[in-house]
Amino acid sequence: MQLSCIGIMVARMCERCNYAEMLEGHGVDTTPLREAVLRSVGDESRPLAAAEIMAAVRSRMSINKVTLYRILDLLVDKGLVKRLLAGDRAFRYGMGETRHHPDHPHFVCSRCRVMECLGPDLLPVGIKKFQTKGKRIIKHVDVRFEGICERCLKAGT
Amino acid sequence: MQLSCIGIMVARMCERCNYAEMLEGHGVDTTPLREAVLRSVGDESRPLAAAEIMAAVRSRMSINKVTLYRILDLLVDKGLVKRLLAGDRAFRYGMGETRHHPDHPHFVCSRCRVMECLGPDLLPVGIKKFQTKGKRIIKHVDVRFEGICERCLKAGT
DNA sequence: TTGGGCTTGCAACTCAGTTGCATAGGCATT
DNA sequence: AATGCCTATGCAACTGAGTTGCAAGCCCAA
Incomplete structure (x- = not known):
C-alpha cells in the first residue's frame, strides 16, 4: 500500500487513487481523513471494529473519534x-458490495470475536431469490x- | 395466558406449568422472576428487547434491571x-429451539427496528449442511x- | 445457630457510539 | 480585503444498554 500514483505499474492497482476515486464516484468529497478511513477498511481482509479502524488511521495521522x-x-x-x-456490542465495518467485492457471508469466532469474510460461494444457493412473502x-x-x-x-484446549 | 393449571383442558396448553417445567427440564431452579421472564419471551410471537421484557414482567411484578x-x-x-x-445496539431475545420452535430466520424492519420471526421454510434449503470449510x-x-x-x-410515505 | 450457597437489589461503572457546540478552512460575492 | 456561508473537524459532555461489586435476604444442611 501507499504506492505512488505516478510510479511504474505494479501488480496491485494504485490504491491511493482508487480510494479517492471511489469516494468521488459515490458523491463524497475526498478529504485526507475520509480517504484514510476508507483505506483502512479496504486494505483489510476482514471487517474491523471502529476502535481498530481508529488505530489504523492513527498510525498515519491524527483523528478524533467523533470524526471517525x-x-x-x-x-x-x-x-x-x-x-x-458480530454478536458483541461493537459494529464491524467492511467494504460495500462492488464488482470486486461481491456479497458474501461472514464468520464470527465466539471465543475471540474476530470476524472473517467467507467466500460468496458459501452463500447458500437460492438465498438471493428470497420472496417478498407477505406484504413486507x-x-x-x-x-452470519x-x-x-x-x-x-x-x-x- | 394465566390459565389455571388444574382447570379444564383448553386448546392451549397450560403455559404456567409449561414454563416452570421447561426451566426444571434445563436444570434451572424455578423462581417467580425466572418464570415471568421466560413467559414474557415465550408468549410473544416476536423476539423482544430487554427493555420490552422488563416492561412485560413489571406489568405483573417488580424486577430490577440487573436481575433481568x-x-x-x-x-x-x-x-x-x-x-x-437486530442491527441496533440492543439484543433481542426469542425462544430457543425446541420441537415446537424449530430454527428459523428473522426479519428486521430498518425503519422501526421491530424484529419478526419468519417461517423455517424461509431458511434457504441447504443452509443446514454448511461445510466446516477450512479448519474452523x-x-x-x-x-437475518x-x-x-x-x-x-x-x-x- | 452457624455457615454456605443461592437469588435479588442498589449504586456505580463500562463501553461504543452520539449530540451540542466551537473552530478553522475554503470559496463566492461584494 | 472584508463579508458571509458552507463543510469538515475537534472537544466535552451525554446516552443507552449492559456489567460489576457488594450487601442483603432466604433456605437448607451440619
Missing part, C-alpha cells in the same frame, strides 16, 4: 462501507456463521 | 432463550432479512 464515527456513518450511508454485526419488503439478507476460528482452535 | 439481565444470561446459557441481533468449526448459522415491515409500509 461521522465518516463511517457517511461511508455506510453512501454504500461504500457496510456495517456488520425485503432488501438485504445477512448470513458462528463458531471457533482456526487460531483459537490451535491456541486453546 | 442476569436471568436472560442464564436462560441464554441454558439454551432456553436465544440472543439475537461452524456451530450456528444466523440468517432486512427491509420494511408491513406496518411501516402502510403508515409511511
Whole structure:
C-alpha cells in the first residue's frame, strides 16, 4: 500500500487513487481523513471494529473519534462501507458490495470475536431469490456463521 | 395466558406449568422472576428487547434491571432463550429451539427496528449442511432479512 | 445457630457510539 | 480585503444498554 500514483505499474492497482476515486464516484468529497478511513477498511481482509479502524488511521495521522464515527456513518450511508454485526456490542465495518467485492457471508469466532469474510460461494444457493412473502419488503439478507476460528482452535484446549 | 393449571383442558396448553417445567427440564431452579421472564419471551410471537421484557414482567411484578439481565444470561446459557441481533445496539431475545420452535430466520424492519420471526421454510434449503470449510468449526448459522415491515409500509410515505 | 450457597437489589461503572457546540478552512460575492 | 456561508473537524459532555461489586435476604444442611 501507499504506492505512488505516478510510479511504474505494479501488480496491485494504485490504491491511493482508487480510494479517492471511489469516494468521488459515490458523491463524497475526498478529504485526507475520509480517504484514510476508507483505506483502512479496504486494505483489510476482514471487517474491523471502529476502535481498530481508529488505530489504523492513527498510525498515519491524527483523528478524533467523533470524526471517525461521522465518516463511517457517511461511508455506510453512501454504500461504500457496510456495517456488520458480530454478536458483541461493537459494529464491524467492511467494504460495500462492488464488482470486486461481491456479497458474501461472514464468520464470527465466539471465543475471540474476530470476524472473517467467507467466500460468496458459501452463500447458500437460492438465498438471493428470497420472496417478498407477505406484504413486507425485503432488501438485504445477512448470513452470519458462528463458531471457533482456526487460531483459537490451535491456541486453546 | 394465566390459565389455571388444574382447570379444564383448553386448546392451549397450560403455559404456567409449561414454563416452570421447561426451566426444571434445563436444570434451572424455578423462581417467580425466572418464570415471568421466560413467559414474557415465550408468549410473544416476536423476539423482544430487554427493555420490552422488563416492561412485560413489571406489568405483573417488580424486577430490577440487573436481575433481568442476569436471568436472560442464564436462560441464554441454558439454551432456553436465544440472543439475537437486530442491527441496533440492543439484543433481542426469542425462544430457543425446541420441537415446537424449530430454527428459523428473522426479519428486521430498518425503519422501526421491530424484529419478526419468519417461517423455517424461509431458511434457504441447504443452509443446514454448511461445510466446516477450512479448519474452523461452524456451530450456528444466523440468517437475518432486512427491509420494511408491513406496518411501516402502510403508515409511511 | 452457624455457615454456605443461592437469588435479588442498589449504586456505580463500562463501553461504543452520539449530540451540542466551537473552530478553522475554503470559496463566492461584494 | 472584508463579508458571509458552507463543510469538515475537534472537544466535552451525554446516552443507552449492559456489567460489576457488594450487601442483603432466604433456605437448607451440619
